[in-house]
Amino acid sequence: MKSLDAKLAKIKADLSERAFILADAKDADMAFGVRSPGPRQYLSGRGKRPAQFSPEVWNRDEFGYRNLPEFLDIIREVTHQGIVDIMLMSAYVNEQLAIKEGLFKNSHVTPAARANDTTDVWAARHGAYTREPSQPFRSASIDHIQCGEIECERDGGENFPGANLGLYSITFVNQLEQDREALLWYKEFREEAERKKFRHFLEIFDPNVDSGIAPEKLGEFINDNILRTLAGVPESGRPVFLKIVYHGPKAMEELAQYDPNLVVGILGGSAGTTYDAFKLVHDAQKYGARVALYGRKINNAEHQLAFIEMLRLITDGKLSPEEAVRAYHGVLQGKGITPHRALEKDLELTDQSMSYDGSAARRSSVEVRNNPLSRPAAATAKPSIQPNHANGSPDFERMTSEQRAEYHSARLKRRFE
Numbered sequence: 001m002k003s004l005d006a007k008l009a010k011i012k013a014d015l016s017e018r019a020f021i022l023a024d025a026k027d028a029d030m031a032f033g034v035r036s037p038g039p040r041q042y043l044s045g046r047g048k049r050p051a052q053f054s055p056e057v058w059n060r061d062e063f064g065y066r067n068l069p070e071f072l073d074i075i076r077e078v079t080h081q082g083i084v085d086i087m088l089m090s091a092y093v094n095e096q097l098a099i100k101e102g103l104f105k106n107s108h109v110t111p112a113a114r115a116n117d118t119t120d121v122w123a124a125r126h127g128a129y130t131r132e133p134s135q136p137f138r139s140a141s142i143d144h145i146q147c148g149e150i151e152c153e154r155d156g157g158e159n160f161p162g163a164n165l166g167l168y169s170i171t172f173v174n175q176l177e178q179d180r181e182a183l184l185w186y187k188e189f190r191e192e193a194e195r196k197k198f199r200h201f202l203e204i205f206d207p208n209v210d211s212g213i214a215p216e217k218l219g220e221f222i223n224d225n226i227l228r229t230l231a232g233v234p235e236s237g238r239p240v241f242l243k244i245v246y247h248g249p250k251a252m253e254e255l256a257q258y259d260p261n262l263v264v265g266i267l268g269g270s271a272g273t274t275y276d277a278f279k280l281v282h283d284a285q286k287y288g289a290r291v292a293l294y295g296r297k298i299n300n301a302e303h304q305l306a307f308i309e310m311l312r313l314i315t316d317g318k319l320s321p322e323e324a325v326r327a328y329h330g331v332l333q334g335k336g337i338t339p340h341r342a343l344e345k346d347l348e349l350t351d352q353s354m355s356y357d358g359s360a361a362r363r364s365s366v367e368v369r370n371n372p373l374s375r376p377a378a379a380t381a382k383p384s385i386q387p388n389h390a391n392g393s394p395d396f397e398r399m400t401s402e403q404r405a406e407y408h409s410a411r412l413k414r415r416f417e
Contacts, residue, residue, distance in 0.1 A: 003108040004085045004165075008240065008263065011290050015260055020285060020315040021241070023086035024308065025268070025295030026075050027114040027167070029068075030090045030139070031121040037071035038299040039064055044073035046080075072097060074304060079109050081305050083312050088112045088167060088293065091140035099148040099162045113145040115166030115200060116189065118182075120208040133178050133209050134171035136185035142166070142198045158197045166193070167243065169203040172225050174211035183229060194237045202226075202239035203267065219251025227258060241265050241291050246280060249287040256288025265291025271300040274307075274328055274346045278321035282314050302339055306331040322347065 007019040028036035051067035079087055087109050094113040097103040104111045120134035143152045146160035168189055170182050193200055204222055213221050241263035256264045266284045277297040301307035310324040329343045
């Protein structure tokens with residue numbers, strides 16, 4: 001059984017169950033084009049095939065993005081790591097890795113593909129599409145996602161060589177005709193998916209244009225639209241979980257407690273600081289989220305595998321966000337990787353834009369005050385003696401926050417050597 005299905009079953013059987021679903025959203029080629037594989041600082045160790053460029057045309061600063069083979073190597077590496085539960089890809093990448101290569105056949109990771117690409121993700125360089133009210137559009141077909149052909153051969157089963165899980169996205173903009181059209185497209189997709197036994201999860205973006213709704217009221221607007229939309233959908237056609245912007249504790253609790261069968265997840269948004277990413281997943285989980293899908297936050301990380309492991313340690317309750325930032329920097333130091341920011345800066349919380357293309361300006365940083373983890377240890381400091389159980393295993397309950405960060409930093413340094 002895939003870990004996604006096992007965790008969904010646990011969550012629905014017991015609301016106190018801590019099971020948490022992590023997804024790596026590697027579907028940015030449906031939006032960004034050349035920039036989608038991300039900057040070339042982190043390269044997979046599984047087989048680098050770096051892009052070639054002509055020095056008389058480019059300089060190294062200009063030619064700064066991975067190519068697709070490098071991107072696929074990273075997806076393979078993350079999948080083999082086995083910490084995420086879902087790998088979200090474009091239909092094309094899904095074909096290359098799931099259908100042709102069989103990457104997920106013996107993995108507990110569930111492959112998924114972006115099933116539609118509304119115009120607010122058309123983030124082409126120099127383009128203006130994302131500034132217009134979002135309109136529905138689908139490049140991929142369900143059959144192409146499931147089996148790589150225009151029509152799948154169906155024997156009544158649900159086993160396909162490709163992905164049998166897709167992300168469907170809606171952006172409500174508070175304009176009657178726009179939102180009605182979006183829901184008609186979703187209805188058509190939903191009915192086709194049910195006939196073809198294709199599962200989906202539903203992503204709801206914030207309005208990508210001025211909606212006339214105050215920012216502090218957007219959570220209420222989104223919550224009501226989700227519940228109103230799904231009220232007319234029986235279980236056979238409902239999404240397996242939601243992917244939404246985190247609008248704070250009140251909005252998350254309001255939605256998460258409404259229906260125990262509704263599994264709520266968050267999207268990551270733009271990259272930001274490491275503390276932004278770790279604090280977001282911690283707080284969302286605290287107030288009811290059971291899923292997190294991180295794209296740029298993972299893809300822009302200095303070391304993606306270490307970053308993902310920190311996310312899991314946080315959702316498992318083994319590290320606080322602050323401890324995880326410190327431990328992550330310890331891994332980078334151990335591997336000789338220069339971090340994007342100094343530790344003190346990386347422990348700042350910033351108010352990030354949640355638009356898909358990140359066009360809205362990020363607000364000024366806010367320092368995390370009175371945070372002992374932001375103070376570098378003295379040069380003469382010696383490793384503290386960590387408390388253990390009688391059998392020699394670490395006793396996390398008796399550890400201080402510094403000891404927990406120190407323990408996981410040392411363990412992960414060894415793991416990624």
